[in-house]
Amino acid sequence: xxxxSNYGEYREIVLFSKIKLLRNVENLPFCNRMTLEQKNxxxxxxxxxxxxxxxxxxxxxxxxxxTATDDEKNFAKQALSEQDEVDKLVFTSHKNDVSIxxxxxxxxxxxxxxxxxxxxxxxGICNNIDDIFDxxxxxxxxxxxxxxxxxxYDLGTALRACVILHLPALEQSGMMxxxxxxxxxxxxxxxxxxxxxxxNGAIYRISNQLTLGITEKDSILNLDSIVRQIIDSEILxxxxxxxxxxxxxxxxxxxxxxxxxARSMSIDEFLRLYSRVRLGIATSIIKDIDLDKFxxxxxxxxxxxxxxxxxxxxxLGEKDFIRAKIIRENLN
Amino acid sequence: xxxxxxxxxxxxxVLKQKLNGKxxxxxxxxxxxxxxxxxxxxSDFSVNNIFAKNLETMPKTKKVCSKCGASFEDIVSSGxxxxxxxxxxxxxxxxxxxxxxxxxxxxxxxxxxxAKKISERKQLIAEYRNKLxxxxxxxxxxxxxxxxxxxxxxxxxGM
Numbered sequence: 001x002x003x004x005s006n007y008g009e010y011r012e013i014v015l016f017s018k019i020k021l022l023r024n025v026e027n028l029p030f031c032n033r034m035t036l037e038q039k040n041x042x043x044x045x046x047x048x049x050x051x052x053x054x055x056x057x058x059x060x061x062x063x064x065x066x067t068a069t070d071d072e073k074n075f076a077k078q079a080l081s082e083q084d085e086v087d088k089l090v091f092t093s094h095k096n097d098v099s100i101x102x103x104x105x106x107x108x109x110x111x112x113x114x115x116x117x118x119x120x121x122x123x124g125i126c127n128n129i130d131d132i133f134d135x136x137x138x139x140x141x142x143x144x145x146x147x148x149x150x151x152x153y154d155l156g157t158a159l160r161a162c163v164i165l166h167l168p169a170l171e172q173s174g175m176m177x178x179x180x181x182x183x184x185x186x187x188x189x190x191x192x193x194x195x196x197x198x199x200n201g202a203i204y205r206i207s208n209q210l211t212l213g214i215t216e217k218d219s220i221l222n223l224d225s226i227v228r229q230i231i232d233s234e235i236l237x238x239x240x241x242x243x244x245x246x247x248x249x250x251x252x253x254x255x256x257x258x259x260x261x262a263r264s265m266s267i268d269e270f271l272r273l274y275s276r277v278r279l280g281i282a283t284s285i286i287k288d289i290d291l292d293k294f295x296x297x298x299x300x301x302x303x304x305x306x307x308x309x310x311x312x313x314x315x316l317g318e319k320d321f322i323r324a325k326i327i328r329e330n331l332n
Numbered sequence: 333x334x335x336x337x338x339x340x341x342x343x344x345x346v347l348k349q350k351l352n353g354k355x356x357x358x359x360x361x362x363x364x365x366x367x368x369x370x371x372x373x374x375s376d377f378s379v380n381n382i383f384a385k386n387l388e389t390m391p392k393t394k395k396v397c398s399k400c401g402a403s404f405e406d407i408v409s410s411g412x413x414x415x416x417x418x419x420x421x422x423x424x425x426x427x428x429x430x431x432x433x434x435x436x437x438x439x440x441x442x443x444x445x446x447a448k449k450i451s452e453r454k455q456l457i458a459e460y461r462n463k464l465x466x467x468x469x470x471x472x473x474x475x476x477x478x479x480x481x482x483x484x485x486x487x488x489x490g491m
Contacts (some may be wrong), residue, residue, distance in 0.1 A: 012358055024416060028415070029399065029400035029415035030400075030412065032414070032415075033400045033406075033415060099384075105412075134445050137484060138444070140415075141443070141446065142419065144438045144452075145439060146439030146441060147439075148413075152426065152429060152433060156431065156439050158440060188471035212434035212435075212438070213434065213437025213438060213439070213440060214437075214440070215442075216441050
């Protein structure tokens with residue numbers, strides 16, 4: 001399971017691939033209607049399966065959100081869908097690329113991700129974990145509706161797959177609007193991963209919409225093939241862009257300079273600069289910055305994480321100062 | 333303006349979300365905003381809300397789920413189903429919304445172990461029935477009686 005940290009393909013364009021399986025256990029109400037007692041029952045059942053299973057207990061660490069330290073909580077929170085962490089359990093790998101959440105929106109959320117594009121591998125991991133639980137407990141399931149979930153939108157396979165892409169060249173060439181419409185027609189969904197910003201750093205999430213009446217395999221294949229087509233056009237667009245090498249170099253290094261030395265930085269400005277510098281790293285204009293480390297900045301400098309680290313409510317200005325400081329420390 | 337997500341507190345923040353190339357504006361209270369905006373890498377929060385809005389147009393019912401105690405009102409206001417039993421209990425109310433989302437599609441993906449057993453059993457019963465009919469036609473009554481008992485046993489397991 002820990003070999004997942006192997007890269008998928010197209011790392012220079014794909015930030016990561018992620019799959020989530022949503023599962024509920026038979027004969028217990030869904031999480032939003034569970035009593036504390038029922039939540040504890042579920043926690044105990046899952047903990048037992050975990051501790052008796054060699055594979056799970058070897059690779060995953062259990063974090064009980066009620067008793068965890070702040071650092072553990074911050075780490076495990078990334079796996080949760082809800083902000084509220086009370087009465088939840090998180091089993092996570094040390095890199096947080098595989099995780100199982102208990103008592104989140106659904107009884108069980110099994111998720112895995114990897115850097116770059118490799119949906120099949122990520123699904124394989126989720127599927128294996130799903131089988132382990134399936135052998136020891138009964139899932140809420142209906143012949144026609146498939147796996148029963150809290151939201152009817154997930155009925156069927158209850159599988160959510162997404163790929164996060166960096167598409168600066170397509171965005172710059174003004175193709176995104178047309179591309180979005182096409183993607184929508186193909187039954188997929190394209191959205192920005194940041195919701196409260198004007199500039200999204202040309203980072204897009206493409207995910208499956210269909211869960212009922214499609215097999216897991218086809219669902220993943222469908223997403224994978226469309227993502228590959230988008231990647232092909234991004235590569236073409238990048239090649240076009242790079243022809244103007246001097247101009248691109250100037251914009252890349254100018255942006256890097258600001259990231260390295262600025263004393264205050266809003267999330268919007270960061271994303272705008274991040275996008276240009278990432279393009280520079282991906283096209284080898286910048287050679288001495290590691291792409292993985294650079295991408296990690298995205299996680300570190302978002303408002304949420306900065307507040308968590310400071311363990312305090314910060315004003316906008318304070319956040320911008322801390323953000324700039326973290327970026328400087330990471331890049332210099 | 334009241335928060336469009338929890339429908340309880342006063343909205344203080346505006347959330348702009350780019351979805352399929354269109355910008356969607358949602359008004360949120362500070363509590364919901366904090367839980368969503370900041371942790372929006374994967375969450376698909378708008379979906380439940382849309383589901384709830386879909387349900388609001390359905391005829392109101394005073395029924396309460398006998399398993400989990402959720403009323404239809406609870407489901408509409410939270411956008412979340414109460415338990416697996418609710419899907420049967422509120423079938424009349426929910427099914428049309430499910431059809432709007434998924435069409436008339438039927439699950440064809442993975443099945444859990446328990447469901448596999450059931451469908452295997454159903455298949456076996458159907459097979460035995462065919463055989464039984466043939467045996468009766470061939471007037472092999474002794475064998476037919478044995479087979480009939482087997483079918484009865486399988487059917488009682490499924491109860």
